[in-house]
Amino acid sequence: MTADDQTRANGGMGATGRSIPLMGRDSEPTIFELSAPGRRAASFRTTDVPEWPAEDLLPAGLLREEPLDIAEVSERDLVGHVTRLSHRQYSVDLGAYPLGSCTMKYNPKLCDDAASLPGFTNAHPATPEGWTQGWLELLADLDARLCAITGMAAATLQPPAGAAGELTGLLLMRAWHAEQGGRERTKIVIPDSAHGTNPASVTLGGYETVTVPSDDRGCVDLGALRERLDDDVAGIMLTNPNTLGLFEEDIAEIAAATHEVGGLLYYDGANLNAILGVTRPGDMGFDIVHMNLHKTFAVPHGGGGPGAGPVAVGRRLVDFLPGPRPVRGDSGWSWQTPPKSIGRVHSWHGNALALVRAYSYILASGGDGLQRVAERAVLNANWLRHRLRGVYDVPFDRPNMHEFVASTGSLKRSSGLRAVDVAKRLLEEGFHAPTTYFPLIVEEALMIEPTETESLQTLEALASALERIAASPEDAAAAPRTTPVGRVDEARAARRLVPTFDARAADESDRLS
Amino acid sequence: MTADDQTRANGGMGATGRSIPLMGRDSEPTIFELSAPGRRAASFRTTDVPEWPAEDLLPAGLLREEPLDIAEVSERDLVGHVTRLSHRQYSVDLGAYPLGSCTMKYNPKLCDDAASLPGFTNAHPATPEGWTQGWLELLADLDARLCAITGMAAATLQPPAGAAGELTGLLLMRAWHAEQGGRERTKIVIPDSAHGTNPASVTLGGYETVTVPSDDRGCVDLGALRERLDDDVAGIMLTNPNTLGLFEEDIAEIAAATHEVGGLLYYDGANLNAILGVTRPGDMGFDIVHMNLHKTFAVPHGGGGPGAGPVAVGRRLVDFLPGPRPVRGDSGWSWQTPPKSIGRVHSWHGNALALVRAYSYILASGGDGLQRVAERAVLNANWLRHRLRGVYDVPFDRPNMHEFVASTGSLKRSSGLRAVDVAKRLLEEGFHAPTTYFPLIVEEALMIEPTETESLQTLEALASALERIAASPEDAAAAPRTTPVGRVDEARAARRLVPTFDARAADESDRLS
Amino acid sequence: MPDFTPHTDEEIEQMLAACGLSGTEELFTAIPEALRLAGGLDMADGLSEPDVVVETQRLAARNPGADLICFAGGGVYDHEVPAAVRRLGFRSEFVTAYTPYQPEVAQGVLQMLFEYQTLVARLAGLAVANASLYDGASALVEAANLSVAATGRKTVWVSEGIHPTWRSVLRTFAQGTGHDLKPIALRDGVTDWPIPADGNPPAAVLVAQPNHLGCLEDVKTAADLAHGVDGLCVVAADPVSAGLLRSPGELGADVVVGEGQTFGTPMSFGGPFVGLFASSLAQVRRLPGRLVGETVDNEGRRAYVTTLRAREQDIRREKASSNVCTNQTLIAVAFAIQLSWLGTAGLRELALRCARGTRYCREALLAIDGVEPLVSAPTLREFSLALPVPPETVVERLAEEGFLAGVPLEPGLHQREGLAVAVTERRTRAEIDAFTASFEKAVR
Amino acid sequence: MPDFTPHTDEEIEQMLAACGLSGTEELFTAIPEALRLAGGLDMADGLSEPDVVVETQRLAARNPGADLICFAGGGVYDHEVPAAVRRLGFRSEFVTAYTPYQPEVAQGVLQMLFEYQTLVARLAGLAVANASLYDGASALVEAANLSVAATGRKTVWVSEGIHPTWRSVLRTFAQGTGHDLKPIALRDGVTDWPIPADGNPPAAVLVAQPNHLGCLEDVKTAADLAHGVDGLCVVAADPVSAGLLRSPGELGADVVVGEGQTFGTPMSFGGPFVGLFASSLAQVRRLPGRLVGETVDNEGRRAYVTTLRAREQDIRREKASSNVCTNQTLIAVAFAIQLSWLGTAGLRELALRCARGTRYCREALLAIDGVEPLVSAPTLREFSLALPVPPETVVERLAEEGFLAGVPLEPGLHQREGLAVAVTERRTRAEIDAFTASFEKAVR
Ligand SMILES: Cc1ncc(COP(=O)(O)O)c(C=O)c1O
C-alpha cells in the first residue's frame, strides 16, 4: 500500500500517514499526513510573564479566527519522519559525487564544530562592535587570506552565494565605469561555455550579454573576442579553468585586450579549486573575483545551500566595495563602509557561519594544504580522463584541470546511450551522477569532477562502473532500479503542478492559471 | 561484484574495498579493506614538547618492532564508511521497535543535549568533590527521585546495567543475611518465566536457583512457591508485571510468605515502565529493586548499551549499599561509603552520562508525565492485543500491562508459520520484530511491547502488517527481502567462527580449537 | 596539517604514470610559466585539528556579545531551537548533499522542501512558495523584480516601515535593474499611504508587517491601493506573526516575503538565514529560485522533483528574471522541522508569548522617567522607544550590565532618536525586570 | 511538561473503547486496590524542555572541575576526540538501536562491532575479542571468572599494581563467587612475583600494564609464572601503550582486559566507558558477553551476526559463566571509529606524544625541591611522585590554580604519600611549565 492509497483509505480522524522506514522502501508520508489534532511536540520556557489573552494584546480586526494549521505531531513522529527522509537522500558523506562544476568534495567535520561554537552562533548581528571583536577579527583575517589566495587587494564577504557575488561584481564594474565618466558602457562579454548564472547576472546588472564562442581547443576564441571588444564593453566574465576543465592559456592576451578597451575582467571563481597555490586570478589580470566558498573552501552544500560568495577586487576597485567592512583601528576592530561603496548586498554580514567554516578549513589546510588540494584535484581528474577516454568521447582530449567533459555522442549514435542514461545507471551503481548536458557546447555532455578527496580506489570503482554502463546500454532504460524511487516523471510535475501539499487536494483545473 | 570478490580480485597495493553507499545495496567493506599504506586522518595539537625518539624514552626490550597495524584511511573514507554502515541499521529513530521486555521507546533529544554539556563530559571522575558539586547534587537528586518512584529508601547508581544491578542486589542479600547470622542460606527462588540474567546472576552471587512454575493464569503458582520456601531461601527474584506482561496479583501474599521464612524480595525492574506512578515495588513488599534506566527512563540502548542499572533498597539494607554515595553536609555534597558497604561495583560512579540522560528525562516528565507513560504504555499494549487476538494465539488472554505475549502455535500447526518467520516478515514490512521465543514457557512466543511513544497510527500499521503476515504464510520462507541483507546464516557463523577480520585470512582448520 | 586528500606517495606516482606524466608540476603545463606562483601561497602551513579548535575557540571567546541577554530584533530574533530540530537539521545526508538535480536519490531533500513550501505558503496565505532564497532582504529584491517583470513598470513604492538595511539592499540592486524606488514615509508608526505626486503607477507596493518599528500595518489598504492601480502588493512579513494575525495573502498580498531565521536558526551574527518567498499562482512562472513539485516515479509511487525549471538561470540564461542558483536549502529544512515541532498550537502560543512579553516589557520601560513611546500604533513583539540619551549609549551601558538592549533606529528618520526593543518567548519576567532596572540607570 | 506520548484525548477514548474499557483506571484493575498509589508520585510536574536546559546547565556549571587542565589519570585520560568521531559515533542509527538480535536489519552495529573486535584483538595480540563489557574493572572480574571456570581452581593472584578501585571491585564480586584473591605486593614500582607461600596453584595471575603507579611491568615473567603452574595470565593493559609496546599476547598473556575510554570517549565523570576483553582462541567458548562473527546471507553476501550464543545468559541461564546482557556497544563503536581515525601511524604517534610529555613533565616536577620519585621503574604516560605535603592538599591547591594535579595514591600501600600524574598528547609544554610553577608553590 503506498502512502497515497493509505491517504485515500483513511476515512477516520487523525493522521493518515503511517510511519515505516526506508528499509521497506515505501514512500514516506508528508508531515501533514502524520498529523493528528491535539498532538504536540513543543514546550516553552516558564517565564512568569502575565498570561494576557490575545484579544487584550492586539486589535480584534487583525487577529486570525482559527489557529493556522501547521501539523500536529509528536516529537517522536517528527524525528522518525525526518530521519527516514534522510535515508532517502544521497550525500557526500555516503559516497562519491563527481558533479562537475560543483566541487562536491568532502567537508572536514572540524569545520562543523567551529561553526557551532556558541560564541559565534549566539551573537546578534546588531551587537556593538566592542562586544564582537572575535567576529570582526575572523572576518578580516578571512578577507586577507582570500586576497592572498586570489592575488587581490580587498574583499567583501557579504554575497551569500556565487551568483550574488557575480551581481555584486557587475555593480562594482558599473560604479567604477560611472566614476571614469564617458559614454555609458552597455555590454559584458561571456564565453558560450559559461554557467547560466553569468548571463542572468549580467541582465540584473543592467548590461547586455555578448557571447564569444569557444575555439576548437575549448578555449575562448581570441580572434572572435577581439572582434567583440570595443568601448561599449564594460567587461568580460570568465572562469579559468573554464567549464570544460581547461585552462585558458591565452588569459594574458585576453586581459590585455580587454583592458585596452577600458573593460574590466571578472573571474567566476567556481573553478578556483583547480589553481589554489598554483596561480592566481589577480596575476592573470582579473580585476574582480568571486569565490564559491561552498565549492573551494569546504562549506557543505546543504542540499542546495547555504554557501557564500565573497568578492575580492584589485586596488582600484577597493573604494567601491559593499560595506560595512571590518577595519582595524587603535581601539580594535570596527565596521567601516568604503567611501564610494555600492551599498549593502546583504542585510547583515553575509552568511557568517558559512564564513567560519571556510575560515577553519583554510586554517587547517594552510598554504601547503591548499596547494595539495589543487594538485590532487587535477591529478584525480586527469587520471579519470585517461581511464575513460577509450570508452566515452572526450571532445577536448588534452590535459585538463580539476574536471573534464566526456560525452556519449558516439555511444548514442551506436547504441542509443544518452548522458541521462549514464546518470541514472550510475545512481543505481551507488554513485552520484556527473553534471549532464552542461556546458551547452558539448552534445550529451558528462561533466566529471572527482575532487581531491576521493581516493584512487573510489576512482577505480567509479571508472569500472562507467565502463560497465557503456558496455551494457540495454540496461539504461530501466535505471535506476536500486534507488528509493525509480525514474521520476519530470514532465508530469510541470504539467500538473503540485507545489504544496494543499495543492494536492485542490481541484486540478484550478491549479495552473 | 561483492566486497569479497573484490578483495580477491585486488592484486595490487593499497585498499581493497571500494566505497559505495547503501543505495546500491552492496555490502560495505571493512575499514581494513579501505586501508592503504600511508593514508591518515589524525592530526595532533602543537605542544612544543621535546621530540625524543621512543628509544630514549623506553627500554628497548619492551618496544614493538613494527607499528601495530590498525588501518590507514582518510577522514573522508572513515566518514563514508561509518555513515554507510549507519544506513544498514534499524533504530528507534527510524521506526517502531516492539521488542518485548526491552522497552524500545523514543528517547527525547533534550536528554542528548543534557548529557553533552561540557560541565558533565569533561570532568575527570577523581576530581575533588568541592569542584564537582553539580555532579554530586545531580546524582543525589536522581537517587532520591528513583526512590520516590520505587518506594524505597536509598539507592546506588553504580551498576552499569540491569544484570549488574541484579548481582549487586544478590550481594546485598548475602551481606544482610550474613549479618543476621544463622545458617547460611543457599537458594534463590525464580519463576520459570524469568529473564536469563536472573539465574545467571544468582550463580555469580553464589546461590543456587530454585525455579517456581507459573500457573495457568501466567503468574507465580502460589502453592508451588510455598512448597519451595524454607530457611535455605535467601530470597526471591521477580519482575512485576512479569515477562508475560501480567501483573502478579498475589504479590502481597508472595511477599508475606517470603518474608515469613526470612527471605528478601528482589524486584527486577525491567518492566517498571508499566507501573510508573500507579504502584511501587516498595509498596508491594520488595526489599531490593533494580531499574533499567535504559528501558524505563529513556537512556537510548546504543545498539546494545550503555545503560544503567541503579539498585534501590528498603531502609534495613541502606547501610550495605555500595559506595561511595553523595551525602549532603554543611559544606556541600561529599562522597561517603555506607558503614557496612559490600564495596564498589564500578570503578567510578557508574555510567554517569547515562544517569544525566535519565535525570533530564525525569525532570521533563515529572510525576504527571511518568504516570502518563505507564497509562499509555499499557493502553497501547492492550489495544494491540485486542486487535490481534483473533489472528494470533494469545495464551494468556486477559488484561495485560505494557506488553503481551502472542504465539504462532496454532498457525504453525495449520500453515507452518513460526515466530521467527513473523519476525523476518515484519522486518521487510519496515518494522523491527518483537522478541521471539521468550519467555520460554510459551511456544513460538512473540513478546510484543509497543511502548507509549508509538501513535495509534503506527499501531494500526503494525497490526495490519501482522495480519497480512498471518494471512500469507507462504511468503515467510523468503523473508526478509527488502533489508540490507537477506536471511543470515547463523549456523555457519558458529561452525566456521570468524570473530575478527584477521581470522578471515587465517587457515580455516586453525580457527577453532 | 590534517591532509584532507587521501593520496599516498605510491598512489601519486602510479596515477601520474597512468597519465603519462613524471611529476606533479606537469599537471599544470597549460598554465603559462609567467603566471605560476613561484613559492606557493604566502600563507602559513596548515594547523592540526586541535590547533584549529584552539584558535577558533579563542576568536569565539572574544565575542562576549553572544552571552548578552537579547532584547534586539530588527529582523533577527532570539528564539528557542530545541534539541530535536538541531540534531535533525544537521543530519549529514542533508548537510552534505547538493541541489537535488537527480531526484531518484534526493527524495529526502526534495520532500523536506515540499513540506517547507507548503508551510511557507500557509504562513503567507498564498498558493505557492519557492524552495528558499538567501534571506529576507534578497527575497524582497526578487519580489520587486518579479513585480516589474509582471507589470512592465519600473516604479516601486517602498514603505519606510521596511527595515533600513533591507531598503539599502533594494537600493544597491536597483543600480543594476534601474528600478525607480519611491519611499513612502511613516506617520505615527505606520505607512502613510498617499499616491506619490509623480503620476507613474507602481509595479508594486512594498510594505512590512510588522514594520521595523514593531508596528502593525494595514495590509489591506496597501493591497487595495496596489490593486487599484493594477500593481502588485508585496508584504515583508514576520513569520511568527502568522501565529496570531490574519495572513497577508488573506488581506490581498500577491507576494509575501520574509526572513525565516525565526524558525530553527540561531542568530548567527546575521547568517546564514533563509529568505521566504510566496506568491499567488498567477505569478508561478515568474517565481525566482527553485520550486519543488510532487509527481510520481515509473511505478506510480509518489515522488518529488524540482519543476518549472525553464524559469531558472541555467536554462533561461540572460532571459531569466533571477540569477539565484545556490540558495539556503539547509536552513529551509531546519525551518520546516522547527515549524512542524511547534505545530498548530505551538505557533500560536509562540506568537502569543512574544506578544505578552512585549507588552510586559514595554509597560515596564515606559514607566521609566524620560522613556517615551516613539509611536503609538499597536505592536506585536517589538516596539520603539524615544530615549533621553542617544540609543547607542544606552546599548553600550546595558551591554555592561549583560543585556543587548535593542537595535538603535536609523537616525533622522523618526524625528527623535529611538531604540527598537524586541521580546521573544525566551525572555522571563525576571530577566525583563532586571533589564528594566538596568535600563532605568542607563537612561539617567 | 513536554508530553512524550502522542495520544490525543480522542484517540485514548477510541482505544479504550476498542479494549472494552471506559476509563484509564480500568487498565490497572489487575493491581490490587491496596497497592495503588493514591495521589500519584510524590514528585513535581514535568518541566518544559527549555526549563530542563536551564536546570541541567545550572548543575553543569557547578562543576568547575571540568575546566581544570587535566594531569589526572588512574585509568581515565584526557585525550582528544576529533569532530568526526563525535559526530559519527552519535549517529542516531547507532544510538537508538537495540542489541543486534535481528541481523538482517542490524548490519551497521554488527559490522562496527566486528571491526571493534578485530581492533581489540590486535591491540591485545590475541585471536579473539568480545563485543564489549561495562568497563575495565568488570572486564577484569570476568577474566578472573573465566580463569576459574577454565581451570577449576578458586585462587587468583592479584598484583597490587592493578588500580585500587579495580581491585576493590574484584573483592566485591568475589563475595559471590567465593574466589580466593591473593594480593601480590609491589617492589620499587613493579610486581614482586614470588609464588605465595600457600601452596594452592592459581587459576590466574592478574597484572596491569602499565600498573597504577605508571610503571611498566614484566608481562613475560608473569605469563611464564602462570603457565608454569598451568594457570592463565591475565593482563589489564592500557590500550594506548600498544602504540609503542609489544602486545601482552605476544608476551604470553591468555586474556587481556582494559579500559577503552582512552579512544573516543571523554572523561565523563567515570562513565559510560567500555571494558575491553580479548582472549586466546582456546577460551572462546568461555568468553563473557557478546561475540560477533562473520557469515553470509541467503544470497552469499557477507553478513555479520552474534554467534556462539549458547554461552550467553539468555540461553545458558544459571549455567552461564557471565550474566552480562546490556553492554557498552555505543562506546565500543566510538572506540573503533577513533582508533580507525588514528590509524597505524597515529596510534604510535599518540603513545609517543604521551611518553614524551610524561618524561618532560616528570623531569620538571622532580626538579622541584622536596618532590621525589616514589619508585624508579620506567613509565609510559603516568608516573608517581613522593611529596612533602599530603597529595590531597596538593591537588586542592593546584585546583585553585586551574589544574587537576593527579590522582592521590592509596594511602599506606607505598610507604610514603604519593601522587600519580598523567600526561596525554593534549598537554602543551606551556601548560606543563605553568603546572610546574604552580606545583612548586603548592608543595611549599
Ligand atoms: C561555473 C559556475 N559559476 C557560477 C556558479 C554560481 O554559484 P552559486 O551557485 O553559488 O550561486 C556556479 C555554481 O553552480 C558555477 O558552477
Ligand SMILES: Cc1ncc(COP(=O)(O)O)c(C=O)c1O
Ligand atoms: C526482564 C529483564 N530482566 C533483566 C534484564 C537485564 O538487564 P540488562 O540488559 O540491563 O543487564 C532484562 C534486559 O533485557 C530484562 O528484560
